[in-house]
Amino acid sequence: MQTVFSIAVDALAYGMVLFVISIGLSVTMGLMRVVNLAHGAFAMIGGYIASYAARDLGLGYGFAVLLAVFGTIVIAVPIERLLYRRIYGAPELTQVLMTIGITFCIIGIANYAFGPTLKTVPLPLALQGSVDLGFRSIATHRIFAIACGLAVAAALWYLIEKTAFGVKLRAAVDNAAMAAALGVRTEIVYAVSFAVAVGLAALGGVVGAELLPVEPYYALRYMVTFLVVVSVGGAGSIPGALAACLVLGGIDTAGRYLVPEFGEFFFYLAVIAIVCVFPRGLAGRAGQ
């Protein structure tokens, strides 16, 4: 019972961190049709900035998170304008090559600037320790991660379903050319959603630093996980991404707890099974 409970909490926290990081990837992939392997690199940049701000500059945790999100956006937007813009609509292979190239560059630079060691983001006192639920106690940080995931999901749902920007975004996802013809400025929609996606990646990188430690090869190590989650969920779908994160996070965590010697065996077995049963992802639509 104890094990089941701790697996459930850890799985939920891990799934939520995965969700926060990869939902941006899912939206940009559904919108711009770019296989962005550099998404994990942006999460890593967020982690580095937060670590630098909180540890070396001694700023507060909340301020470090904000700095990480906006700092990463400031770094990523010029990359989007200069490099990504040229591969929209290019064949998948070209996109893979370009974004792997960007990832390699960011890894190399991070390795040079911060060294190959692990970086921690010190937690504030309020998030350390654990909360007693009466019958069990849970690490506060796990609760914080789960809350962040739920907040991001709710905010995105509101943004996409209830606002004028969301209408334009959905129109552009469905048919970019037609949306542009109807007067939606797709360029701006692209840029804004890319910035939001990168910001969310940075947020996830900071919040998840306890579960996915920040180091130069972060970008390469978890890149595959994020891509897998998005593909299993179905690119462009929030409920799909949430379901995929919870299912895969659960399988991965349970596998690590119960049969640690098998590593990620069950995770990838589940991926193959899901993709074979749902070739378009859990929430994928026909014709995509």
Add this chain to the structure above:
Amino acid sequence: MTMATMNDALAGAHGKGHKLGRDLAGLAVILGLAVVGYLLFPNNLALLTRMTAIALLVLSLDLVTGYCGVATLGHAALFGTGAYASGIAAVHFGITDPLLMLACGILGGAVAGLVCGVVILRAHGLPQLVLTIALIHLFHEFANKASSWTGGSDGLAGIAPDPLLGHFEFDLWGRTAYVLGIILLAVVFALLRLVVRSPFGMLCRGVKEDPIRIRAMGASPKLALMKMYVISGAVAGAGGALNAISTQVVGLDSLSFTLSAESLVMLVLGGTGSLFGALTGTIVFMFFEDIVSAANPFHWLTMVGALLIAVVLFAPKGLYGTLAGLAARRREARR
């Protein structure tokens, strides 16, 4: 239209003799480069042999990616299975004749190609890419787990191949392994030129351009791709076996995602859909990696990344594809 189809259309205009000329020229270039490499780097034959093995992997990747349009980030699964098949044959079954080990590797690679093909060809686009990633990780974990057969993370050591044909010992300098590798590469290259030009090869290219039309013609796209996957597995397995024979050890890195990604990078760097492109990409990438990582181990990843970005921006058809395109345009202009 891919570079390869264009090349062949050009070659077709000159008739059969021209194609044969290109094949012979290609073989001559391979052998010439091999001799130059031998003379320039007599102390670094291990690198050249590894390059040959990787060239086989990239060629096999070109068969499915360049000719069939299946984007895969898990092709090292075939290479590594070949390497382990020949290594296990040598260590556990006492098959130490290099040619028999090579045959074991080819067989193992072909079986792995069949398994991967069955799984990978179920999906398309992004899910397909993800399936390939999942497969390479599964293979990796499996080899790691089955450590009584594969040696796990320590690697499979103790492979001691007999002298080649009973005469040529595998010496410390790696000369025999190098010559074996070059002959293997030349033979595979010649066979693959025949395969990709055969009606079957054209069918695969047709599947890449328009699978629906191919089905309407009465052919089965999936069957064609599956056959190509098995052929590709055999070629990759040969590369793996060569690596096992020459280094006498098989590590888990031969089944890694990194190797898969690197081989894809080499292929796209050289140019997909052309056997020459695959070879060019391998040679350029591995020399670049060797030189840069020796010159500055801290920055080599940044340099490789910058090289990739530059290729996408300035030579989107790959190095060979772009050069061939330039040459074709100059020929047109002169006419």
